[in-house]
Every structure is written in C-alpha cells, then in structure tokens.
Amino acid sequence: MLKRISALVLAGLTAMSVTACGGGSGGGGGSITMGFSQVGAESGWRTANTKSVQDSARNAGITLKFSDAQQKQENQIKAIRSYIQQKVDIIAFSPVVESGWDTVLKEAKDAKIPVILTDRAVDSKDTSLYKTFLGSDFVEEGKKAGQWLVNEYKDSKDPVNIVELQGTTGSAPANDRKAGFQQVIGADPKFKIIASQTGDFTRAKGKEVMEAFLKSNPDIDVLYAHNDDMGLGAIEAIEGAGKVPGKDIKIITVDAVKDGMQALSDGKINFIVECSPLLGPQLMDLAKKVIKGEQVPARVVTQETTFTQEQAKQVLSSRQY
Numbered sequence: 001m002l003k004r005i006s007a008l009v010l011a012g013l014t015a016m017s018v019t020a021c022g023g024g025s026g027g028g029g030g031s032i033t034m035g036f037s038q039v040g041a042e043s044g045w046r047t048a049n050t051k052s053v054q055d056s057a058r059n060a061g062i063t064l065k066f067s068d069a070q071q072k073q074e075n076q077i078k079a080i081r082s083y084i085q086q087k088v089d090i091i092a093f094s095p096v097v098e099s100g101w102d103t104v105l106k107e108a109k110d111a112k113i114p115v116i117l118t119d120r121a122v123d124s125k126d127t128s129l130y131k132t133f134l135g136s137d138f139v140e141e142g143k144k145a146g147q148w149l150v151n152e153y154k155d156s157k158d159p160v161n162i163v164e165l166q167g168t169t170g171s172a173p174a175n176d177r178k179a180g181f182q183q184v185i186g187a188d189p190k191f192k193i194i195a196s197q198t199g200d201f202t203r204a205k206g207k208e209v210m211e212a213f214l215k216s217n218p219d220i221d222v223l224y225a226h227n228d229d230m231g232l233g234a235i236e237a238i239e240g241a242g243k244v245p246g247k248d249i250k251i252i253t254v255d256a257v258k259d260g261m262q263a264l265s266d267g268k269i270n271f272i273v274e275c276s277p278l279l280g281p282q283l284m285d286l287a288k289k290v291i292k293g294e295q296v297p298a299r300v301v302t303q304e305t306t307f308t309q310e311q312a313k314q315v316l317s318s319r320q321y
Helices: 002-021 044-060 073-085 102-110 138-152 172-185 203-216 228-240 258-265 280-291 309-318
Strands: 032-038 062-068 090-093 115-118 132-135 160-166 191-198 222-225 250-255 271-274 299-301
Touching: 032 044, 032 073, 032 280, 044 062, 044 228, 044 258, 044 280, 062 073, 062 280, 073 090, 073 102, 090 280, 102 115, 115 280, 132 280, 138 172, 138 222, 138 250, 138 271, 160 172, 160 203, 160 228, 172 191, 191 203, 203 228, 222 228, 228 250, 228 258, 258 271, 258 309
Parallel strands: 032 062, 032 090, 090 115, 115 132, 132 299, 160 191, 160 222, 222 250, 250 271
Antiparallel strands: none
16 A cells, blocks of 8 residues: 555655746745546546645645546556656656656657656666656555455365456556465365456446356356455445345455455455555655655555454544545
C-alpha cells in the first residue's frame, strides 16, 4: 500500500512541477505547475488516488493540470505532449500499460521537463527518461495473497481450484500481482488456476467474467481478484448463482477500499492485501525536490499491510477511502 502510495506521490509531484513553471523554471522559488495524467476512474481506488493528488497539490501550492485518460494509452500520450507544449515544470502520470512510452518520455526529456511515475511503472530500459517511480510493490502484493491461500489450505490434500480476475491487460499491477501469486502457490501442485481473465479493474466486468467462470467451471474453490472492485462484482455473480461468497468460494482481493473492507467485515471476502491510493503528499514532496535539483531515490515504495475479517472490523470506521 505504502509502495503504491509512494509511486503515486512521485508521479503527482512530477506532473505538478511541469505544469507550473514550464521547462523546469520552477526551481527559482516561483510556483510550480504540474501536468498529471491519470489512468481513469475505473475503481474506488483510482477515485481516491485522484482526490489525494488534487488535494495534495492544492495544499502544497502546486498548480495542477489534470487529465483523465479513460484507460487509454493514446489519451495519456496526447496529454503528456500537451503538457510539454504548455511548458509545465514537471509531469507526473500513472501509466495505463507498461510498454510504449519511450518516444513521448524522450520528448519530455528533450524539453527538460522531469517526469515522475506514480502507482505504475514503465518497462523502458532507459531509466533516465523519468526521475523516480512512486508506488507499491505489486509482486509483493501478489505474494501476500498467495501466502494467505497456502496457509488457509495447509492441512488439505485435495485439489484447490482457483479462478483469477486479472487487472487491465498489460498493466504493471496485473502483470505483477499475477506473477507474485503464482510464485507462491506454484510450489504446491494442489493449487490449480483453472481460469484466468481480465476484468479491467471494474466492478461491472468483474461480475460479467465471474458469471462466465461459474458457467464453465462448476467446481470453484477460490477467487483471486486483482482489485476489490472486480471482487465486489464477482460477489454479485456468485450470489446470483446461488452460492455463498466467502464460504462456498473463498475470495482474496487487493486494495482495501472501503467497500471492499465492508465486504471483508461481512465475511463475503476472506482476505485483502492493502494497496494505498493516498500517494498525493509523497508525490508533491518528490516534485518539489526534483524541481530544486535535489537527488531523489529512483524507487519510492509505499508501505502496505493486509487485513483479515477481524482486522477489517477494527479499522473500517476510520478508512479514508
């Protein structure tokens, strides 16, 4: 969670700087303009992340130029090019997918506008194209999900049939949460992923895909959803099929947004791995340091925890998102 927060904060910082002064001119103590390109509004997590970035920019005195990419890479590339033309001081963004960024990031570098990645990474071999990446360790999140499952079934000899709702195809969290989970459960042949498909991180698609899973796979023991929203959609499908979520089908999700935590408290979800969206404060901090020419770590990881049903009940009333 903290990791993801860090990434987001970094991205936000970068974006803000770019917009304020343009071409890095904000280093002399003037106001900073940051251009920030958000993935979209596909989940409760993303909405909370956007609010954190916007509120933190305001609190930090950074002028924020904000764009919503509606989960399309071409929209983000257009937004980044627009920020370059506007000569913002810093650009921050949360990339929709990992690949295909080198050209536009080189354009920003040539324009001497620093870039911060938030929440999600890019797979570019040229790490000079961005100053820092603030965000979660998604592989570790997947491992935590897998470890809970291994512990839950440690005394069972029977096969465990798992279905997986993946995040957006090609995105860092989808790739890494799948890989981390597989690394942990792969050591025991009783764990079998019998179906795995993207649900695009949305509740509606999570429901739709889970309905298809239930029709084609009558014997499902566990659902692993890459975020709470897809898990919540899947719960509707499970209940619609006459099964009891959390009992007939055990459910593991990632994020820990309030709706997910409520479902965990109610026993419909069994375990949640936290991924915090509140990256704004860290991002603004990073942006200011980058604009001043200070050294920042190449990777800022957010700190995250996990929640059982009892732990969720204890913290539900104080959740900010």
